[in-house]
Amino acid sequence: MKVITAVERYTELKTKAQEKVNSLQDKPLVRIGTATCGLAAGALQVKETFEEEIKNKGLDVRIQEVGCMGHCYAEPLAIISKPGFPSFCYGKVDEGLAKLLVDSFLENDDPCYEYAMVALEPNDIFPTFTDFPRDAYEKKIILEHCGFIDPGDIEHYIAHEGYAALAKALEEMKPEEIISEMTASGLRGRGGAGFPVGKKWSLCKDTPDEVKYIICNADEGDPGAFMDRNVLESNPHQVIEGMLISAYTVGAEKGYIYIRNEYPLAIQRIETALEQAREIGLLGDSIFGSPFNFDLEIFEGSGAFVCGEESALVSSMEGKMGIPQARPPYMAVSGFRGRPTVLNNVKTFAYVPTIIRKGADYFKSVGTSDSSGTAVFTLVGKVANTGLVEVPMGTTLRQLIFDIGEGIPAEKEFKAVQIGGPSGGCLPETKLDIPIDFDSLAEAGAIMGSGGLVVLDEDDCMVAIARYFLEFTQQESCGKCTFCRLGTKHMLDILTRITQGKGEMADLEILQELAEDIKMGSLCNLGKTAPNPILTTLRYFRDEYEAHILEGRCPACMCKDLILYYIVPEKCSKLCNVCVGSCPVEAIYTREDGLKAIDQEKCVKCDNCLKTCPPEHDAVIKLSPPVLPED
Amino acid sequence: MGKKITLTIDDRQVTAFEGEKLLWVALENDIYIPHLCAIKEEERPSASCRLCFVEVEGFSHPVTACTQEVYAGMIVKTRSPRVDRLVKSAFELLLSDHRLECAKCPKNRSCELQKIAKERKLKLRLTRLKPLEKEYAIDESMGSFVFDPSRCVLCGRCVYVDHQEVEVGAIGFTHRGLQRKVTTFGGGLLADSPCTGCGRCVEVCPVGALFFTDKAG
Incomplete structure (x- = not known):
């Protein structure tokens, strides 16, 4: 009897x-991006309207x-794909x-055409993605x-070669x-640390045990x-x-996708995917025969x-508190329920x-010698084109921000880029x-992390930004080890004092020492990386710290305790009342000469007057240090 | 137990069994390394107090002795500028969260924090940090002993004996981050918990967080 191969x-x-899939092309097809980003922008209403x-x-x-492109x-x-036309993609529908x-x-x-953003196939009438500046840098794997595709x-x-690799692996490798x-x-x-995958799998494969596990870490939590x-x-x-390929390699029969429950749509789509894979025998017993x-x-x-963090992840799966453990033993040797476990992002x-x-060889041909392949980033913050990008390793940050992201909006000046999430650094x-x-970023004081990239401009105060990220890690510290539990709290207190204008120069030395010690002494990578935003801002933006401490001045006019709002009389118009109405605490009054002024005692620095003052006057400004000009 | 091996700690040759943890090998040979959370019987050390740092030749940075297994030919230094600095910082961090009133504390002169300060010539007061406010209610409900959480250093020794030795399960770690503490289930009084009053947790407390009301008892 002939054996049917995988x-x-x-x-x-x-x-x-x-x-x-080909039969779908016989009549017009409307594909609507309904990943979370699309849904948040109103994709469901758009879909309903189309229907x-x-x-x-x-x-x-x-x-x-479909998902997100x-x-x-x-x-x-x-x-929209219609027979006789190239497929057109429309944005902001x-x-x-x-x-x-x-x-x-x-x-x-x-x-x-006036609403089309791009055509998908090459044609004579309309630009395609290859005509976008970012296409020159992007490489999508x-x-x-x-x-x-429909997830x-x-x-x-x-239809797009999916599961071909599994068949190949099972039959030929x-x-x-x-x-x-x-x-x-x-x-x-x-996931951030950049550990060689071959080494991890090999360690797990070579650890003898009847039961092994594969876990996918989808507990993505970095802001942005x-x-x-x-x-x-x-x-x-x-x-x-x-x-599946990983499981076949190491000899595991059971796997888990650990995903945060704040991702309901992703969970739903994985559930559907698992069901469908089971139905056609791609999950379950004797896969592909x-x-x-x-x-x-x-x-x-x-x-x-x-x-x-992997050991905390596994603890929480075992029903214990989600708290990291000292290593070794490594996951690949003793992970979930004490069994060898491959845990990857x-x-x-x-x-x-x-x-x-x-x-x-194909994968190795992309990227750099020590970091092969591509990197996927979420490009967010003060950048014109926010979104998800995939570029070969070795692309520069400048290309990423200015060519792919098309720079800083509103003609503002670039100040810094926070890379690697709250555990990363500001460059x-x-x-x-x-x-x-992996290595160049580490050298500069940042980390690859999971790939969050937040662009900051001249209006962002670096002390406040460092404080923001530290506040996040301090609140997310599990509290187990001394350095992270107490060290992050003391650093946060110091930063808070500085942003309030109550800092001293000696604080900077303490901050530096504490940050270095926490980085060296913490039990897990959450603690070891928590000081990165502070270490990098102290290294690259020390002048901003000094301005706060020595002059009581926030150079970006962001720290509320160090600024005041002021209406420039020369610019203010007697004929306009907009700011008065916008003030929630009635701090703005009309002077005897008809111009407006702010009662500093009442002002809560909400920024409304500055936002609402018509551009032709542009009379509201922020002053730091908070000293009113003399008449 | 593994085979017998020789290693060097602070220029002294000592013998140990392969697989033993460095901290206990050092302590058994009268070489002091500061430690609070380490429990010899515990298979997987919690490594949370971050005080037992040492330098091992060939390692790029200091490691905790409670987690580090010994091996033949290992060369260890219990002191170095990097180790001293880490211990000093970890110690000051712990002090910043510990009610520092040694004169009024029943563990005065038998406190592990005082011992560490003496051994490593560290100050028993804050030099760089401000004290963190921590006001927890004192639990006197058991009568024979008192639990004062504002002196607790979260070493976990009490939780270990409660769970693993006497197997009562009256107390455990609860809450996260800065709020992490040792409490009964639900946070109520010890007297309302399964606590049997055996006093093992009090015996192992390295500081004055748990103390007998009658010193003779």
């Missing part, structure tokens, strides 16, 4: 999936939900535009299909060969970071396939930031299928030309 089984699945209008007009059009600044996004598009494009043949349908993934491939690829863990969420919402099967069994479960975290698993399918303009890779 690859043959896969080919059958793929043929069927491709037929289905309603299409129904009213009796058109035969398919509507499909990374252009979060332009959400809600809709892609609202109900009005949705109606117009149904009217003009779907019912008639006018693609409304894990984001390739995000935003274009709720496994066949969309299969021994676990040792997969490990050599992973090692040769140079893939380093994308959302790439793991988007990957899971936009292409969950990619991560599942990576976990091989002797390999594996199943996956979701474990919902309860929102403690420290549970992103969402993105790390997401790279695995591509590496197995295209080979280590100044002079460090913008360093290449993004």
Whole structure:
């Protein structure tokens, strides 16, 4: 009897999936980005409008939900594919535009070029993504299909080579060969620390035990970071396939996706993905007819930031307090329930299928020698194009912020970039030309972290920013070890005093010493990295600390205790009353000469008057130190 | 137990069994390393007090002796500028969260903090930091002993004996971050908890957080 191989089984699945996906092209298709970023911008209402209008007009059009393609600044996004036209993508779609598009494009043949953002396929009439400045720098490996395929349908993934790597691994590769491939690829863990994946898997594989586990860390918690969420919402099967390959390699039969319960949509999409994978035999017993069994479960975290630390994560899964433990033993030797465990980040698993399918050499050809492949960043803060970007390692911060992100909005000056989340560092303009890779960033005092990148401009006070991030880590400290529990609190108190103008120069020395000791002495990486925002701001922006302490001045006019609001009489107009109405505490009064002034006793520094003063007057200013000009 | 090996601590050759933790090897050979949270019987040390730092030759940075296994030919220094600095900072951090009234404390002269200060010539007062406000109610409900959480250094020795030795389960660590503390389940009085009054937790407390009311008892 002929044995059906894994690859043959896969080919059958793929043929069927491709037929289905191709058949979608026979009539017009509207794809709407409904990852969390899209939903927040109103994608559901847009979808409803499309549905309603299409129904009213009796058109035969398919509507499909897709994930996020990374252009979060332009959400809600809709892609319309109509036979005879290239696919057009429209940004900032609202109900009005949705109606117009149904009217003009779907019912008639006018693609409304004035509203189109980009065409997807090469054509003679309209620019495509390759014409975007960011395309020159972007290289999509894990984001390739995000935003274009339906994350709720496994066949969309299969039609795009999905699960081909698993079939190949099961049929053609021994676990040792997969490990050599992973090692040769140079893939380093994308959770932040950059530990070589081949080494981790090999350690787990070589630890003898009947039961082993695979855990995907999706407990993404950095403020301003959302790439793991988007990957899971936009292409969950990619991560599942990576976990399957990892399980086959180390000999595990059970896996968990540890995801924070604040990500309901991602959880829902993973649930659907797991169900569909089980239905066609990609999870469960004898996968692809091989002797390999594996199943996956979701474990919902309860929102403690420290549970992103692997030993705390595992503790919380075991029903204990989410508190880190001293290592060794390492996870790969003794992890979940004391068994050998591979614990990797969402993105790390997401790279695995591509590496197995295209080979280590392909992955190694992207990026730098010590950090191969791409880096996925969420670009947020004071940058024109916020969103999700994937660039080869070695791209500079300047390219990322100014070419891909298109710089700082509102003609403001760039001041710093906070990279690596609250555990990362703030790098100044002079460090913008360093290449993004694990080691260069560490050298500059920041970390790759999970890939959050917050751009700061001239209006951001670096002391207040350091304080903001430290407040986050201080509140998220589990409290187990002395340095983190008490050290972060003392640093926070010192920073608070400085932002209130009550700091002393000696505080800076204490701050520096404490930060260095906490970095060296803490038990886990939350504590070890918590001082980074302070160490980098002290290193690169010491002048701002000194201005607060010596002059009682906040250079960015951000620290409320060090500023006052003032209406410049020369600019104020007697004919205008806007600021008076905007003041919530009636601090603004009309002087005898008809001009406005602020009662400093009453003022709560809410910023309303400055925002509402019409640009033709622009009469409200902030003064720091808070001293009124003499008449 | 592993095989017998020789290592060097502060230029002294000592013998130990492979796999033993460095802290206990040093202490058994009368080489003092400050420590509060370490429990010899505990399989996985909590390593939370961060006081037992030492330098091991070939390691890039100081390590905690309670977690570090000894090996043949290991060369250890219990003191170095880096170690001293870490211990000084960790010690001052602990003091900043500890009600410092030694004269009124029943553990005066038998307190581990005082011992560490004496051994390492550290000051028993705050030099760089301001004290953190911590006002917890004192639990006198047991009668035979008192629990004063504002002196607690969160070493966990009491929790260990309560759980692992006498297996009562009256107390445990609760809350997170700066609020982390040792309490009964639900935070009520010891007298309303399963506590049997055996006093083992009081015996192991290194500071004056748990103390017998009658010193003779």
